[in-house]
Amino acid sequence: MSIYLDHNSSTAPHPEVVEAMREIYKKPYNNSATHHLGIQAESLVQKAIKSIQNLLNANNYQVIFTSGATESSNQVLFNCDADKIFNSAIEHACVYNCKVDGKKIYEFACDKNGVIDLADLEKKITNQHNFLTSAMLANNETGAIQPVAEISRITHKNLGLFFCDIVQGVGKIAVDLEELNVDFACLSAHKIYGPQGIGALLVRKGIELKPLIYGGKQQNSKRAGTQNIAAIVGFGLACDIASQRLQHFSQLANLRNYLEKSLKEIANDNLKIISENAPRLANTSFIALKNVDAQTQLINFDLNKICVSAGSACSSGTISQSRISQALGLEKHFLNSAIRVSLGFDNTKSDIEKFINVWYNFYQQKFNKK
């Protein structure tokens, strides 16, 4: 049996989520239909909306269901009422790579800990008009939690709009959209033990945002297409469970810290935990090993039936050097040598011990023969 340590990439839906979806699949639900199955379906959708609003303290936000966070963020970047976009250097590919016709894209930096540099942001947006700031709540690779409330404050002070990719924060830390004062937020179900293929875009009430996908009048004409009822129900349920398990999630830090401490004892200065000194998600560790290619490490873990990654899954195809590590200005010998471990609810201490063991053997091979 393999050990799965790649939960920031995707999580297995909770069994109760799968069960709920299985029941829905048996029924021909289309919430746009006017007969009573349509009405039942619509009430299920409304319930899921409530679950999302509750988890995020987002009663003042319109919830638009999309196919996932990529679509959500594209809708904001393409259609928000702004002609300039300021991205942080550590944004996810779906934000960072978004080339929008007619909008100018700028970048602001992060510091060595992988935390967004507020001074740089402020310098760049001061005296700008009609702009959007886009910054994530927690980084998918390093787990570094960003000063989003501050970013929001600085943005609004300069009369900009603020878009926050909260994908990696949801279900891992408490997220309060009112408090963070964001204008737009995107999230994804399959990162919080819900199904793949469903996500949401939250838009503060009163802000107009055109659709990206045109068609019927579903979702107040904000997103056309028959709604994915089963996945929406699964998503809502995953949110309910997430709000009950935040405390439980934070305890994953014990396993993560044990892991990091053990590796440091083995490798000392040959090892660097990226963003170690930043506030981090409890489950994430981005571990660089001096002058050892991440690819080589991954092959070794795979042979030993441990699933980790070198960073974001979607940018693979070819495994390129992590853009995030570059943004952090890592020393050259750590640059292409980091692997990401991201824990989930089902991981146990024995999983971590196995990981340490495999890592130790690998380390001996690489360093002690030199």
Next chain:
Amino acid sequence: MTIKLPIYLDYQSTSPVDPRVVEAVSKSLQEDFGNPHSRTHSFGWSAEEKVEIARKQIADLINADPKEIFFTSGATESNNIAIKGVANFYKNSGKNHIITVATEHKCVLNSVRDLEQEGFTSSFLGVQKNGLIDLNQLESLITNKTCLVSIMAVNNEIGVIQPLKEIGQLCRKFGVFFHSDCAQAYGKISLDVNDLNLDLMSISGHKIYAPKGIGAIYVRRKPRVRIKSLFSGGGQERGIRCGTVPTSLALGLGLASEIAKNEMTKDHQHIKKLSDKFLKEILKLSHIYLNGDQTHRYCGNLNLSFAGVEGESLIMAIKDLAVSSGSACTSASLEPSYVLHALGVDDDLAHTSIRFGIGRFTTEEEIDYAINLINQKVNRLREMSPLWEMIQEGIDLKSIKWKTH
């Protein structure tokens, strides 16, 4: 045998997931949770393998190459990608004209209208009384500026089948790309992208007993069709459609496609038998009209107008049948169907129209029950209707000047 009410006769709106697909998807949700784009571990590889099997199952159903199939969230998104994607990619070559048909699905019409806002020009081809396009008229609209013709296979409201093969030949002759919204046709009638000269095809999952939230787009490789993607991001689906491909949903669409391929004849025989019986019995009531061409049609979609009854009262009276008075995405509004309007059906009659959708899981008992119920209720509603008396007396309702009080 007792019948479970209400009887579902709205298969064009959506279909229940086939039990075989439910089992496979539920199992997959638990097993294949890896991100199919994770290239670094077995969970990712295994998910990717499942996605690739599904891609092939879809390709096989339409005689395409798996490399020509891209997963989307559904046919609405596929239609948006096809129309805007082609238009935007080729706009710099001086081609800026798009042709579509007045009876297309809203998502096609609105994609084209959105392009008009951006400076493209468009032609909305009308249809004949039978709902089919006139090929000569189509040919006369094609100019050297025309980039794309988008014409659906099976109409969602009335079930007529457009002459795709002839349209495909015409488009090929003039070097224009041909896209077809096949949401209502894929898996139900035989479609061969090469035989039809299709360049792009939109595919939906939940119309063929697969889950909602998954669809696909076929994009021809030879000769190659290029498109500008609707969204950008991690570069998944070779840049045509970014975003994590939902493995279990893709697997569901693949399996549903394979089942559709293997059981198309059986499905068709079953649905045709029920549909013929239903139509024959209902037409025994007088002044009932089947909208759309009588022969070039998909048998699982019967759109009937009931003169002398009001559509909404009829739907209320036959609540035991889950039916719709138009496409689901517009049925929440009470405006008469733009599709029937395009056929020249007058508004009074359009208001009395109901679509009956028959599918794989419809039983003969259910059809018998429906026939009985409709007979009863239509007769009763007509007895109460002063209009019906006039219709029977041969009075043309349009000649009456109504007094307002």
